[in-house]
Amino acid sequence: MRALETILVEKGYVEAAALDSIVEAHETKIGPHIGAQVVAKAWNDPAFKQALLDDATKAVATLADLPRVGDHLVAVENTLQRHNIVVCTLCSCYPWDVLGLPPVWYKSAAYRARTVKEPRAVLADFGVALPAATEIRVWDSTAETRFLVLPMRPAGTDGWSEDRLAALVTRDSMIGTGLPKQPGELA
Amino acid sequence: MDGIHDMGGMDGFGKVEPEPNEPVFHEGWEGRVLAMSRVMGGSGEWNIDMGRYGIEVLPPDVYLASSYYKKWFLRLENLLLQRGLISADEIAAGHALHPAKTLKRGTFTVADVEPALRRGAYERPAQAAALFKPGDRVRARNIHPRTHTRLPRYVRGHVGVVERLHGAHVFPDVAVLGRGDDPQWLYTVCFEARELWGADADSTVKISIDAFEHYLEHV
Numbered sequence: 001m002r003a004l005e006t007i008l009v010e011k012g013y014v015e016a017a018a019l020d021s022i023v024e025a026h027e028t029k030i031g032p033h034i035g036a037q038v039v040a041k042a043w044n045d046p047a048f049k050q051a052l053l054d055d056a057t058k059a060v061a062t063l064a065d066l067p068r069v070g071d072h073l074v075a076v077e078n079t080l081q082r083h084n085i086v087v088c089t090l091c092s093c094y095p096w097d098v099l100g101l102p103p104v105w106y107k108s109a110a111y112r113a114r115t116v117k118e119p120r121a122v123l124a125d126f127g128v129a130l131p132a133a134t135e136i137r138v139w140d141s142t143a144e145t146r147f148l149v150l151p152m153r154p155a156g157t158d159g160w161s162e163d164r165l166a167a168l169v170t171r172d173s174m175i176g177t178g179l180p181k182q183p184g185e186l187a
Numbered sequence: 188m189d190g191i192h193d194m195g196g197m198d199g200f201g202k203v204e205p206e207p208n209e210p211v212f213h214e215g216w217e218g219r220v221l222a223m224s225r226v227m228g229g230s231g232e233w234n235i236d237m238g239r240y241g242i243e244v245l246p247p248d249v250y251l252a253s254s255y256y257k258k259w260f261l262r263l264e265n266l267l268l269q270r271g272l273i274s275a276d277e278i279a280a281g282h283a284l285h286p287a288k289t290l291k292r293g294t295f296t297v298a299d300v301e302p303a304l305r306r307g308a309y310e311r312p313a314q315a316a317a318l319f320k321p322g323d324r325v326r327a328r329n330i331h332p333r334t335h336t337r338l339p340r341y342v343r344g345h346v347g348v349v350e351r352l353h354g355a356h357v358f359p360d361v362a363v364l365g366r367g368d369d370p371q372w373l374y375t376v377c378f379e380a381r382e383l384w385g386a387d388a389d390s391t392v393k394i395s396i397d398a399f400e401h402y403l404e405h406v
Contacts (some may be wrong), residue, residue: 001216001260003281005223010283014226014295021300023218030304056227070306072353089195089339091239092255097306101221103209107255110200116341116394117196117384125203129380136392140195142337142395144235144309145353172205172230172405 027186031100034066035148036169038098040162042075043153053077056148060098069097070146077150078176082135085123085176086147087115093141095148099171106175116140128176156183189331189340190245196341196384215258224263226295227339229303232270234377236363240335241266271359313355318372318400323349325376325403327396335363337403342394346406347378350395 172178
């Protein structure tokens, strides 16, 4: 793999420093903290939440302290009646802009194969058990749309600031394979 | 193509194994392969669908046995060779031996990184009025394109309900062939688990795909 990089640099297709910069951006700048801020804002601001559900790309663009997210982000809301979970059965489509690079399990054959067929069993692999009556909605990312799950706000968080709320929002809760932390789980 | 990548509904892969405190990259080379792929994928020499197809055409045994970034590496090397951007003797030597092909944008530099990290936009002006509307019952067509398609096998022939209309988007089945964008209306179509997996399936589960208009027919 080093040899390939050497060839591309020697050919003048790319500067090595530009490759360093891309790696660094993925390691340090682009990650689930971005999505967590979006979720926390939606929990605290009903108008923003509605805008997010109507057009997530546009709504996130209004948040000045976040990087611009690409088209075509769709936010889907978890409720007591319905739990959403996101997968890409064909490859690894994932909302990089707001969650960073997908974890290995998201790209695994087991997750891609099973989530559309037995989502409750997949959730059990994550230690998540939902009421039997809860509808489970699986979103297979088969086009250039990208899905962000808006998890339910944990009880006992009235009056919390967005920063404090964001600490409850886990990456998996925005994919649908987890639930947000409870207030008591914060260090 | 009806390839190994089309995994929805297959059995036998075991449990999903979440990794606590997973690093962004497990080994240094993974980040380099990701970065090289993003740079060369943005060179205009191939589009996103040609890139995805480059993974899909890996032999099934290679696909299953290779890690995610190993697949990316194999795809990148193949596409670079096919486009004449590098040659086999250069890979063997580990150095450039021949003049470079001229890229439209020139050398990718640090100044190009930020725009390159933004997702591309795939929505396009529509070519015709949408055939379906939310609430319509539609059948996913029983088609088996020989090259790249984004209609997964597990929905073909099954009936679902149109839930959302996302505008017209670049049609992957045509874009992969280098025949332009051919924008098609894109719909979220929702299926009952029992429609897809039979009477024993969980009645509380629904599955949606995003389907291009060409993938759908009236019921």
